[in-house]
Amino acid sequence: MKNIIVKANAGALTNFEVLDLLNSRGASKDTTRVIASETVSRSEYKVYDYLMETAASTQTRDSVTKFSDKCKGFKLAKAEILNIINLRPSSDVELTPILERPDEREIDIEGILALVQELLPPLPTLEAHKENEQEETEDGEQPNMETSV
Amino acid sequence: MFCLSEMEDTVRVPPDLLNLPLEVAIKKVLQKLLLNKVLSIGLCVSIYDIKSAEGGFVLPGDGPATYKVRFIIVVFRPFVGEVIAARFKESDSNGLRLTLGFFEDIYVPAPLIPRPNRCEPDPYNRNQMRWVWIFEEQEYIIDDSCQINFRVENISYPPVPTEQAEDAKPFAPMVITGTIDDDGLGPVSWWEGCSERNNEDDDT
Secondary structure (H helix, E strand, C coil), rough: CEEEEEEECCCCCCHHHHHHHHHHHHCCCCCCCCHCCCCCCCCHHHHHHHHHHCCHHHCCCCHHHHHHHHHHHHHCHHHHCCCHHCCCCCCCCHHHHCCCCCCCCCHHHHHHHHHHHHHEEEEECCHHHHHHHHCCCCCCCCCCCCCCC | CCEEEEEEEEEEEEECCCCCCHHHHHHHHHHHHCCEECCCCEEEEEEEEEEEEEEEEEEECCCCEEEEEEEEEEEECCCCEEEEEEEEEEEEEEEEEEEEECCCCCEEEEECCCCCCEEECCCCCCCCCEEEEEEECCCEECCCCCCEEEEEEEECCCCCCCCCCCCCCCCCCCEEEEECCCCCCHHHHHHHCHHHHHHHHHCC
């Protein structure tokens, strides 16, 4: 098979969009799925399982689009916006590794974090842990979950 | 870390699939050929769409029908500088190995683990070494207790080896090198509730 690459990058996708695609194919958390599914392969399910543990699993197309639009005011690179959507940082220390040379650019870190808080839902397991309404919750604090190998 | 890529290729649809709608048959063939395979542009994760298929000729002496197909696939190919959430897989004296479930060849070499640190035999796993970061007299063990965020330093596609030693690790056609040596990287538990601390020792 001599693959000809017509366009190596025909558009970046957020984790949300990939998850949405797999969902539309019929991926689900149902345990009988691996045997029954004709439309979603085993390897695609591994991607699905990974994405379901990230912020993508609680996002909606609407919130992601709105967030992207509003980010335009913050002078961020497209790749950084994508990364923020995928990782959903909830504090300064989580956001800075995503940004390139944050000290040299004048980036409104607080503004970005506020927008994240406003538009992007928190990570799935966070809802269970959140008893009080502390804003500075760390994202990704998950109990030792299964590793899908 | 995902993107769409457009490709064109000659696809042979075997006779047993020809009763299916053409698009479905072609998709099946493409899935078998490309899914979970590393191409020059990254790891193919899904067949997104078939844009066009022409031909359908059956070559003499051949059963399958041959089509020239233009299609789009979803590819896993992170960009350098991207921060990704992963899980710990294993570690040895060279460094850490992280996994995403669908992709397991992420390596954080020793120089990209924050210092000062030490590497010691893992008390819970005889065959493994574990890494411990020492900061302000506190010890932070790197293990599988929580998610680990890393930043992509480099992606390489090593050429297929012509021969391999018997006990060599299985060949990895795509290798991501990551770093956890920066604020906010590494196990997420390291940075929990750190926003208060951060104001005092802001040394970026």
